[in-house]
Amino acid sequence: MDLFESQGVNESGIPAFSSQAPLAVRMRPRTVDEVEGQQHLLEQGAPLRRLLQPQGTSSAALSSVILWGPPGTGKTTLAYLVARAGQRFFVELSAVSAGVKDIRDVVAAAKRRIAATGQETVLFVDEVHRFSKSQQDALLPSVENRWITLIAATTENPSFSVISPLLSRSLLLTLHPLGAHDIEVLLERALVDERGLQGKWSLTEMAREALIRLSGADGRKSLTLLEAAVAAASEMDATTVDVEHVEAAANHALVRWDKDQHYDVASAFIKSMRGSDVDAAVHYLARMIEAGEDPRFIARRVMICAAEDVGMAAPEVLSLTVAAAQAVAMIGMPEARILLSEAVIAVATAPKSNAAYQAIDRALADIREGKGGPVPLHLRDAHYSGARQLGHGQEYVYAHDAPHHVAAQQYLPDDLLGRRYYEPTANGNEAMLTKRVQMLRDLLDMR
Structure with missing residues (x-):
């Protein structure tokens, strides 16, 4: 059954949306090939790709997963696709409104379903970080015994927001923010797809760039803005969406922004x-x-x-x-x-100094000019057999055996003796470093 045939849910519990649903809902990917921006999770052999295989394959024994990523990166979509691919029964709970009783009811129904028909249940918990410890604890037995396949979504670091026992029983998958190309693909698909705008509107280049910028790497937000911009264009009897329509949709003036x-x-x-x-x-x-x-x-x-x-x-x-x-x-x-x-x-x-920056650039300049002779013999590695016979390490002075823990010996190659790279300023912390560096150089010169 197509997800978009009717309002409500289909026989597997997956939401089905009418043509009156918001554009971002209508354009939700129906197959894994329509998912944008998460290829690191969907490549062949990846855990999420295995979970998207039909029921009865190795995916049937795959553990529950926690999807961590910014808003609009496809967490809910991936949960729907997992349920559809395996013909699993789908139940969705929001951690904002659900309680322990709701979790127990879902688990009890899942146990009855698997006993009666063998059909697995996918429980999708959105914003799982909002669950209290006791609510998360209520999920543990069903996850451990695989009465349900838990797919939990969160925008917060699970290491701080999800209890350790639940983390250890689940795969943690990180979703990346969508790139500009990903957003552009979503917009172009929505413009022409029969579920979307059916080719009735087009975008100017500036409007497209504005939508991509304003979306903030959020796919859902980009489609919501596009739908609002189309509505603004329609009110002006326009079939081409320009930046002014996007500006009206965003309800604030756009900062003019190009490469320059x-x-x-x-x-x-x-x-x-x-x-x-x-x-x-x-x-x-x-x-x-x-x-x-x-x-x-x-x-x-x-x-x-x-x-x-x-x-x-x-x-x-x-x-x-x-x-x-x-x-x-x-x-x-x-x-x-x-x-x-x-x-x-x-x-x-903060007080300013570019002395460290200049120091490395001066040293690099010397190297590129061919300066920097052989490493002095007493500084060379003497740990391998035969090194001592070559003179390596001989007469080396261990710094911690010297006064002030500063060993006065040659460190730079012969052709760079006396070269100064780091010249600290009198600003901030470097005012103290200036005195210390000079003291160290004086000690090193006492040889």
């Missing part, structure tokens, strides 16, 4: 952080967020600026930006804007 804007704003963003203008840095951050720039791209720019422009003047800032980038990847938008703002403010207000 992308590079220009990103450049101004980095230069504002480097120049310690915190207000300008936050402004350009807001422009990128509003334009739909990938928050992971923004986080990478902030990390690079922390390493290149703050450096050893405030080395703790790099750790903060790395933590922010990891949190952005786990949380996603819109909450990620707060983490990005904190990281940007930390970089913009």
Whole structure:
């Protein structure tokens, strides 16, 4: 039975949607070939691909799974496909409204069904992170005994939101955010498919780019915006959806954003952080967020600026930006804007030094010019047989046996003796490093 023949559910418990359902619902993939963006989970031999095989194959003994990923990446769709492929009975619960009694009722019915007909039951729990510990505990016996195949979806890190016993009994599969190409495929399919817009409307290039940006890597959101933009175009008796229609659908003015804007704003963003203008840095951050720039791209720019422009003047800032980038990847938008703002403010207000950046570039320049002779004999590896006979390691002074734990001996190759790469500034933490580096160089020269 086609999922879209009637309103309600079919004989397997899978929702069936009418032509009046929202576009994002009507366009839900009916086969695995229509799924976009999760090929790492769907390649031949992958656990999810096996679960999508017909009942009676090796997939029948596959364990339950937890799908972790941002909104609109296909978690619910994959659950539907698993149930359809194996002709399993499908039950869907939302952790927002379901309780322990609902879980027990589903499990009891699943046990009766498998005893009477042999038909397996797929229990899909959306937003499983909202279940309390006792509610998650109620799932354990049925998962362990395989009375049901649990497919649990979550947008939060399961390591913190799902109890350990349930995690250990399930496969954890991570869904990736959809890329721009994936969103574009979804939009083009919806425009022409008989379940969708049936070729009655087209998109201008600017409207397509705006929809992709505004979707924020969320497939469902992209189709919802497309449907609203088509409605706006229809009210104006237009059959071509332009950026103005998308703007009306999004209910706010779009930031004009093309390739030049992308590079220009990103450049101004980095230069504002480097120049310690915190207000300008936050402004350009807001422009990128509003334009739909990938928050992971923004986080990478902030990390690079922390390493290149703050450096050893405030080395703790790099750790903060790395933590922010990891949190952005786990949380996603819109909450990620707060983490990005904190990281940007930390970089913009920190003391600045590019001394570490210049140090490695100076060293690389020497290497590329052919400088850097043989490693001094006393520094060479002396752990293999015959090394001592070659003079390796002889007269090497172990640093911890020397005064101040600094061994005054030659470290650089002969042709680079006296070369200085790292020149710390007087800014922030480097003010102390300046004195220490000079002290260390004085000790090393006492030979």
